[in-house]
Amino acid sequence: MDLAFATARAARPDLVIANDPDADRCAVAVPTADGDWRMLRGDEVGALLGAALAAKGASGVFATTIVSSTLLGKIAAAAGLGYAETLTGFKWISRAEGIRYGYEEALGYCVDPDGVRDKDGITAALQMAELAAGLKRDGRTLADLLDDLALAHGLHATDQLSVRVDDLSVIAEAMRTLRDKPPVELAGLTVARADDLTAGTPELPPTDGLRYVLTGPAVGSARIVVRPSGTEPKLKCYLEAVLPVAAREDLPAAREQAHALLTALKQDLAAAAGLV
Numbered sequence: 001m002d003l004a005f006a007t008a009r010a011a012r013p014d015l016v017i018a019n020d021p022d023a024d025r026c027a028v029a030v031p032t033a034d035g036d037w038r039m040l041r042g043d044e045v046g047a048l049l050g051a052a053l054a055a056k057g058a059s060g061v062f063a064t065t066i067v068s069s070t071l072l073g074k075i076a077a078a079a080g081l082g083y084a085e086t087l088t089g090f091k092w093i094s095r096a097e098g099i100r101y102g103y104e105e106a107l108g109y110c111v112d113p114d115g116v117r118d119k120d121g122i123t124a125a126l127q128m129a130e131l132a133a134g135l136k137r138d139g140r141t142l143a144d145l146l147d148d149l150a151l152a153h154g155l156h157a158t159d160q161l162s163v164r165v166d167d168l169s170v171i172a173e174a175m176r177t178l179r180d181k182p183p184v185e186l187a188g189l190t191v192a193r194a195d196d197l198t199a200g201t202p203e204l205p206p207t208d209g210l211r212y213v214l215t216g217p218a219v220g221s222a223r224i225v226v227r228p229s230g231t232e233p234k235l236k237c238y239l240e241a242v243l244p245v246a247a248r249e250d251l252p253a254a255r256e257q258a259h260a261l262l263t264a265l266k267q268d269l270a271a272a273a274g275l276v
Helices: 001-012 041-057 071-078 121-137 144-155 169-180 248-272
Strands: 015-018 024-033 035-038 062-066 081-086 097-102 108-109 155-164 188-195 211-215 220-226 234-243
Touching: 001 015, 001 081, 001 248, 015 121, 015 220, 024 121, 024 144, 041 062, 041 071, 041 108, 041 144, 062 071, 071 081, 071 144, 097 234, 108 121, 121 144, 144 155, 144 248, 155 248, 169 211, 169 220, 169 234, 188 220, 188 248, 220 248, 234 248
Parallel strands: 062 081, 062 097
Antiparallel strands: 015 024, 024 035, 097 108, 155 234, 188 211, 211 220, 220 234
């Protein structure tokens, strides 16, 4: 993306799209007000693609993973569509019955399950280009559509705390600490629900993971999922903050508040897990 950004600063296109070498993932970047570029998070692209398909009258089930943003579920509900949450990875997403669209926060998108029932960066890139072109025709941008979604469903901001280790026992000890001494408060929010996913849930098969749902007065809500990486020596923590937004002019302040909340959540979670 660095090379793409360097070219974009000179050429000033409407957006930047990039695929990885095997083209199963898709990255998207948009211009910023100061003339630079910002790569969208996977959850942002996932929401944009979902909203575009819903606006076209898609039918079926929208699916994503327990570590991705909850915004897709709200987009599906508003459109009268089914919704499913799965474990991480497209081996789970693709099994969602009646799937019409699925994505994971790690830049994987399935926009055409009849053609490719897996993550596919080519069809995702085409869909994003079509969406951006349609918005430009109406004098709007992808950023405008993200603002619309925040106003309709609340601002959903996501981030990760990823801890790489040399000794895998550090991960096991952190998970044990969180299970033995589950946090009751993080970043000023109350842990309203703590789910140990080891035994599974009515919706999910067993997995080594923890999920926290947090609430607080006048500051919105949050969700955290903690799990060991299945491919790397990392403990991965997925965080989401959800803030209500009353008006478009309130969005900048809400985004600053969400950033501060996510930063505090990462700090408090690392302390609770004994990682600092």
